[in-house]
Amino acid sequence: KNEVEQSPQNLTAQEGEFITINCSYSVGISALHWLQQHPGGGIVSLFMLSSGKKKHGRLIATINIQEKHSSLHITASHPRDSAVYICAVGANTGNQFYFGTGTSLTVIP
Amino acid sequence: GAGVSQSPSNKVTEKGKDVELRCDPISGHTALYWYRQSLGQGLEFLIYFQGNSAPDKSGLPSDRFSAERTGGSVSTLTIQRTQQEDSAVYLCASSLAQGWGQYFGPGTRLTVT
Numbered sequence: 656k657n658e659v660e661q662s663p664q665n666l667t668a669q670e671g672e673f674i675t676i677n678c679s680y681s682v683g684i685s686a687l688h689w690l691q692q693h694p695g696g697g698i699v700s701l702f703m704l705s706s707g708k709k710k711h712g713r714l715i716a717t718i719n720i721q722e723k724h725s726s727l728h729i730t731a732s733h734p735r736d737s738a739v740y741i742c743a744v745g746a747n748t749g750n751q752f753y754f755g756t757g758t759s760l761t762v763i764p
Numbered sequence: 765g766a767g768v769s770q771s772p773s774n775k776v777t778e779k780g781k782d783v784e785l786r787c788d789p790i791s792g793h794t795a796l797y798w799y800r801q802s803l804g805q806g807l808e809f810l811i812y813f814q815g816n817s818a819p820d821k822s823g824l825p826s827d828r829f830s831a832e833r834t835g836g837s838v839s840t841l842t843i844q845r846t847q848q849e850d851s852a853v854y855l856c857a858s859s860l861a862q863g864w865g866q867y868f869g870p871g872t873r874l875t876v877t
Contacts, residue, residue: 700857700868752807753809755806756805756806757806
């Protein structure tokens with residue numbers, strides 16, 4: 656049983672396309688994180704959110720607490736956006752974190 | 765300012781040996797997390813420190829794994845009697861407090877031969 660499910664697992668897009676990555680979770684959460692892992696392995700935290708919507712540049716993250724669902728959108732995608740995007744949730748009981756298996760995004764010029 | 769640093773960046777050890785992995789969090793961050801990412805798998809939570817509270821060890825896979833955090837700053841993850849299945853990238857992250865965004869270190873790649 657996976658507490659966090661992401662879709663799609665793999666995604667290839669043409670430069671400029673609008674991209675959506677989805678995350679569903681089954682546990683009560685204190686916060687949801689979107690992480691970016693580049694091919695070199697480094698991990699960057701993109702967003703942490705517990706309600707509503709956040710925007711940073713071309714990236715937008717939304718969360719619906721009632722539906723236990725979050726989406727990460729990338730507008731005007733660029734090859735440098737190619738990375739693995741990981742959804743993670745911090746449970747609201749205890750300190751456990753649960754991670755999705757990631758979405759591998761490739762943006763083709 | 766300086767981010768989260770980890771050392772060594774790479775470690776190759778023989779099966780059965782003990783290893784220590786170090787994490788230097790961002791100054792002032794009270795929360796510190798250890799994760800690992802095994803080949804072909806996702807991130808796995810290991811242990812969490814918050815200030816001077818007792819750590820949450822619920823993610824440690826076996827009693828061969830332990831971690832400590834001295835003075836609320838530097839943390840060391842120790843793996844005793846390493847096994848080949850311990851081979852993974854071990855990641856450390858810190859945040860201002862629980863519930864705040866986490867900053868990840870570059871990781872330590874452990875290979876057990």
